[in-house]
Amino acid sequence: MTEPSRAEALVAGATLREKGHFYESFVVGQVFRHHWGRSVTEADAVLFTTLTCNSNPLYFNREYALAHGHRDLVVNPLLVFNTVLGLSVEDLSEVGGPFVGIDGLDYGVAVHPGDTLRAESETMAVRLSRSNPDNGLVTWRTRGFNQRDEQVVEFVRTNIVRKRDAREHFV
Amino acid sequence: MTRIAELTGNDNYFEDFHVGQRMRHARGKTVDVTENVLITNMVMNTAHAHFNADVMAGTRFRERLSFGGVNLSLAIGLASQDTSENALADLGMDKIRLRAPVVHGDTLYAFSEVLEVRDAERPDAGVVRFLHCAVNQRDEIVFEGERMVLVKRRSHWGDK
Numbered sequence: 001m002t003e004p005s006r007a008e009a010l011v012a013g014a015t016l017r018e019k020g021h022f023y024e025s026f027v028v029g030q031v032f033r034h035h036w037g038r039s040v041t042e043a044d045a046v047l048f049t050t051l052t053c054n055s056n057p058l059y060f061n062r063e064y065a066l067a068h069g070h071r072d073l074v075v076n077p078l079l080v081f082n083t084v085l086g087l088s089v090e091d092l093s094e095v096g097g098p099f100v101g102i103d104g105l106d107y108g109v110a111v112h113p114g115d116t117l118r119a120e121s122e123t124m125a126v127r128l129s130r131s132n133p134d135n136g137l138v139t140w141r142t143r144g145f146n147q148r149d150e151q152v153v154e155f156v157r158t159n160i161v162r163k164r165d166a167r168e169h170f171v
Numbered sequence: 172m173t174r175i176a177e178l179t180g181n182d183n184y185f186e187d188f189h190v191g192q193r194m195r196h197a198r199g200k201t202v203d204v205t206e207n208v209l210i211t212n213m214v215m216n217t218a219h220a221h222f223n224a225d226v227m228a229g230t231r232f233r234e235r236l237s238f239g240g241v242n243l244s245l246a247i248g249l250a251s252q253d254t255s256e257n258a259l260a261d262l263g264m265d266k267i268r269l270r271a272p273v274v275h276g277d278t279l280y281a282f283s284e285v286l287e288v289r290d291a292e293r294p295d296a297g298v299v300r301f302l303h304c305a306v307n308q309r310d311e312i313v314f315e316g317e318r319m320v321l322v323k324r325r326s327h328w329g330d331k
Binding site: 019036038044047048049051052053054055056057058061064067068076077078079081082083085086087089090093094098099100101102103104105106107110155 | 175178179198200205206209210211213214215216217218220236238239240241243244245247248249251252255256258259260261262263264265266267268269272316331
């Protein structure tokens with residue numbers, strides 16, 4: 001029997017660094033200022049738009065966007081929405097289940113390549129699920145802003161969120 | 172010099188939409204790692220249900236789930252040539268519901284219905300409100316939602 005290597009000892013002895021929040025962490029009125037932020041590049045914007053088969057040239061043809069009064073390509077608002085939602089996931093829904101619905105999704109000022117997005121959310125509603133005792137339902141209003149603090153998107157999201165003592169884990 | 176009106180279709184200006192019009196869009200797209208994992212990671216979504224096949228093998232889903240934001244964006248994309256190719260702006264969405272999980276290999280097809288057409292604050296465009304949905308290869312609805320689009324009027328933009 002050989003001595004465990006340093007790496008084997010590390011794997012055997014490591015403590016899990018948990019991420020995310022359980023249902024019990026959410027109370028109405030709490031505010032999250034989400035991590036990281038994200039600068040949106042032209043590559044992000046055009047790749048997202050072409051991969052999702054979106055055919056509005058404002059989102060991939062600079063000359064067309066300029067001819068419509070924009071200073072550059074317009075970043076597809078669905079990428080803005082997805083990025084702001086993505087930045088909110090660790091705080092809001094990483095240990096949850098799938099998101100159930102989005103209401104009141106409104107786009108704000110146009111986003112252009114090079115702009116930097118950040119996200120914040122407020123908890124709007126917290127309720128237990130009668131049909132699904134391992135999980136609750138939580139609703140948040142999430143807002144995204146650019147580097148000038150102009151609002152670029154807002155929406156209300158409802159998610160299934162796991163309780164700390166859930167018997168069956170989604171993941 | 173290309174005229175800008177030559178870059179887009181001529182059957183999808185504001186004047187072409189009427190309430191009750193229902194459209195089945197021509198192309199479907201199969202969701203794969205390229206769509207789900209790439210976009211999920213690109214937008215900083217940290218939920219590894221979308222990108223960790225090992226952990227998902229131990230769940231009732233057995234495999235990675237495509238991120239709902241990707242599914243709805245693809246549905247809108249598949250609908251876009253007929254509904255917003257001549258849009259000046261996407262204004263927003265509402266009543267978005269994700270009805271069924273999507274996994275790699277599923278193919279999405281999009282449908283749209285015109286719910287409302289109205290004047291905009293500017294004279295060169297109007298607002299169209301659509302109901303969109305997407306079905307998978309088994310005709311199960313995976314997404315539905317409303318979307319508001321500011322669409323050019325042919326009267327102002329058709330000869331630009």
